[in-house]
Amino acid sequence: MASCLISRHFALSLHRNVRLSAPACRYVSKAAPKTQQDYDYNGPSMKTTVPGPRSQNVGAINFFCNYEESRGNFLVDVDGNRMLDVYTQISSIPIGYNHPALLKLMSNPNNLSTLVNRPALGILPPENFPDKITESLLSVAPSGMSRVQTMACGSCSNENAYKAMFIWYRNKERGNAAPVDDDLTSCMINKSPGCPDLSILSFMGGFHGRTLGCLATTHSKAIHKLDIPSFDWPIAPFPRLQYPLEEFTRENAQEEARCLEEVEDLIVKWRQKGRPVAGIVIEPIQAEGGDNHASPDFFRNLRNIARKHGAAFHVDEVQTGGGATGKFWAHEHWGMDDPADIVSFSKKLLTGGYYHKDELQADKPYRIFNTWMGDPSKNLLLAEVLNVIRRENLLEEVTRSGKSLMNGLYELQAQYPGILSRARGQGTFCAIDICDDATRNSLLLKARDKGVLLGGCGDKSIRFRPALIFKEYHVHMFLNIFNDVLAQHK
Amino acid sequence: MASCLISRHFALSLHRNVRLSAPACRYVSKAAPKTQQDYDYNGPSMKTTVPGPRSQNVGAINFFCNYEESRGNFLVDVDGNRMLDVYTQISSIPIGYNHPALLKLMSNPNNLSTLVNRPALGILPPENFPDKITESLLSVAPSGMSRVQTMACGSCSNENAYKAMFIWYRNKERGNAAPVDDDLTSCMINKSPGCPDLSILSFMGGFHGRTLGCLATTHSKAIHKLDIPSFDWPIAPFPRLQYPLEEFTRENAQEEARCLEEVEDLIVKWRQKGRPVAGIVIEPIQAEGGDNHASPDFFRNLRNIARKHGAAFHVDEVQTGGGATGKFWAHEHWGMDDPADIVSFSKKLLTGGYYHKDELQADKPYRIFNTWMGDPSKNLLLAEVLNVIRRENLLEEVTRSGKSLMNGLYELQAQYPGILSRARGQGTFCAIDICDDATRNSLLLKARDKGVLLGGCGDKSIRFRPALIFKEYHVHMFLNIFNDVLAQHK
Secondary structure, eight states: OGGGOOOHHHHHHHHHTOOOOOOOOSSSSSOOOOOOOTTSOSSOBOSSOSSOTTSOOOTTOOOOBOTTTOBBTEEEBTTSOEEEESSHHHHTOSSOBTOHHHHHHHTOGGGHHHHHOOOOTTTSOBTTHHHHHHHTGGGGOOTTOOEEEEESSHHHHHHHHHHHHHHHHHHHHTTTOOOOHHHHHHHHTTOTTTSOOOEEEEETTOOOOSSHHHHTTOOSOHHHHTTOOOOOOOEEOOOOOOSSGGGOHHHHHHHHHHHHHHHHHHHHHHHHTTOOEEEEEEOSSBTTTTOBOOOHHHHHHHHHHHHHTTOEEEEEOTTTTTTTTSSSSGGGGGOOSSOOSEEEEOGGGSSEEEEEOGGGSOSSTTSSOOSSSSOHHHHHHHHHHHHHHHHTTHHHHHHHHHHHHHHHHHHHHHHOTTTEEEEEEETTEEEEEESSHHHHHHHHHHHHHTTEEOEEETTTEEEEOOOTTOOHHHHHHHHHHHHHHHHHOO | OGGGOOOHHHHHHHHHTOOOOOOOOSSSSSOOOOOOOTTSOSSOBOSSOSSOTTSOOOTTOOOOBOTTTOBBTEEEBTTSOEEEESSHHHHTOSSOBTOHHHHHHHTOGGGHHHHHOOOOTTTSOBTTHHHHHHHTGGGGOOTTOOEEEEESSHHHHHHHHHHHHHHHHHHHHTTTOOOOHHHHHHHHTTOTTTSOOOEEEEETTOOOOSSHHHHTTOOSOHHHHTTOOOOOOOEEOOOOOOSSGGGOHHHHHHHHHHHHHHHHHHHHHHHHTTOOEEEEEEOSSBTTTTOBOOOHHHHHHHHHHHHHTTOEEEEEOTTTTTTTTSSSSGGGGGOOSSOOSEEEEOGGGSSEEEEEOGGGSOSSTTSSOOSSSSOHHHHHHHHHHHHHHHHTTHHHHHHHHHHHHHHHHHHHHHHOTTTEEEEEEETTEEEEEESSHHHHHHHHHHHHHTTEEOEEETTTEEEEOOOTTOOHHHHHHHHHHHHHHHHHOO
């Protein structure tokens, strides 16, 4: 394995010699314009089936990777297979592998101290931390939010966001008076009123993480939830839109109205049974649950329902945030000045955390707290990722690539109506349904053996989650290979 | 702030010129032997009160730090105050600030890829990851455990450990048969039998984290739990030992027997009310809750009670693990071959996670899972920390320093019986009680202004949590200053 490790200097000079060569465009007649990305590879290169002989395939492990040799949009495995990565570590790699800007950043000796001295951020932050947060996370704060709390991962982000909503809700109920003795003593033994019977309303098909609080709002697959105790919290239906959208305008509007009505009914019902809804949590696109979309109108109405019933509105952008929809946050597509009370993130942001409105700030120190509360070394990476996104206009690139990807999916869907349906997406955050689960899984493996790494979601969907540096050129590379896979599919 | 940033090369050459000078030993008559630690400072140096004018003091923030200038046992703040750190970022810095071995590691270009390409470890691990885990975490695996699961933080570690216990318990109940349809459908809506009414038994005064599952087992302070919904899980009393231990042998044995009896009663009671105890979780020393100790016999008996009732036994070593008790794991002091079914860790281990016995392995992939499942860059740091611990015999140092610290605390307690009581500890993981909360807080601030950073725990205790490189020399430095603070206390 030592031979796989290459020095940075050698690596950089090596990759200067890698230039893009013209791809063979079997599917799309016109060759897509190539962009100079001298650290990226020019295409997949497969030496074995995957997993190959040097890999292992146990439990959930797909195969073992050679991250040193991976570049840009290409993930290299231990057998030297180089795959176009349209899954990017479950949508968590923002600007590809070994981006030169990040390598440079991490080799800057000025950053060493941040790498080796992880602080307890909540009590002893580094002197420049507020500035760093202003430059990074707050520079992309959702509309109406000027506060952010970092956390270590997506689940912790949502758990703490839920806590912030509960604290806010109970303070309202107390009229912002201090808790009484009964609150303070009963909470120590997990009892009401100190530990109140409040709830979070979530949606069937939603995914918000796997720790016990998050899991009570996750309803995408049984394997996530089986055998784990949960809370009696309300679960609303998420709209099941029919595609193509333009043919089902009326039906889809009715479906969304039905779901919103159910949300209100549940809020009333849970209030009546003594478990008031303190917050509503929703993904702008249900990702893990099958890339389920709803209209901006649906979300605007839902946000109003939350407000009307005194519940906080939490938009979970763990998977949608960071630019893949063509906007930095997917909720920006709703066109609202006041889209949410809380927006949580992780994955492409490289650190977990949540933004919140001023009133969702906990009233006392140590209520939202843990030892690390994030990690300044991840913030360092994020700040540079944001620089690259701006410098390289990556949101525009995503919008452009996303259009090509959707057009290609529409064409493939027209060509293979027995296999493909319901092509949908925003930016490059796209998905398509396959006729059944077995075919979906077979296509995923065949595509992988041809050098395209994809992920599934929901019962029978394929989700596309490329990095933000996925250009039209890469879209066509993917479409060519996927077309071959479909053509050979029996 | 840029002027505070120093290049690595400059930093190393600068600190070679810093040598320890003989301390003025006001408290201890004989001077402690000095150890050559050429990157450490020779003592505190205070320029202002803390927080000083360049710091801010909002919410839980104590003050802002200059981590670039901090070295070894000394934390430097933004006003240039240099404090002997006996709290170490809530016990999470294993070998001091800017340890040369860690600076060297992080400046090795071979490690750059690990810093910039964070994988989804559960599905696409780096090729050398199993070897790295074997060299690092598994090289210090608790007795009887050969499996480890990394996680991002302490709370996630415990949440997932609880899930592993629930899954194991339900599989036992099903006779390892596959779940039936009713299990799979009911779990999607948070209902039994899919989401069963199982419980985790915890102890009053325990702290296991602040996410909703963990929080249901945390009972140290009301501020952690107030307003957050919880589970109806059993809570047993933790022994309240009387000190000095040798004077209260009989009373303490009775107290421990009482608590164990209560544990068994609770297990029976919760089984009867349909919420069987799937696991028992306990800290070897209740840290956040006030540094509460129990005898090895107590833990051995408790482990047997868990076995007898078919519950898993989870030892939470998030704060005690990593060497501060003089053994790598605090449970080693119990002298058992089979101390636990699960041991969780974080903090000084730099990554979260938990060890478990083979039978606690989830039966299917994706049951214990999340996007990152830890972070190889933290594992890299941990491996080097373990090398340093071995190379520098730090566990022996801790034992030696711990004895000095305890002797010093006993002497101070004899000298100030109106203020100090119940000195207790293992290794340097020590604590002492102060007469009341207000005096405790006043002493903490006075010590800080004299250059010693300490933390509180429980109602009125001070906890000592130095790094593993805290030598006898530093113990005496602390005792001198603390003695001065006590002498001046009105």
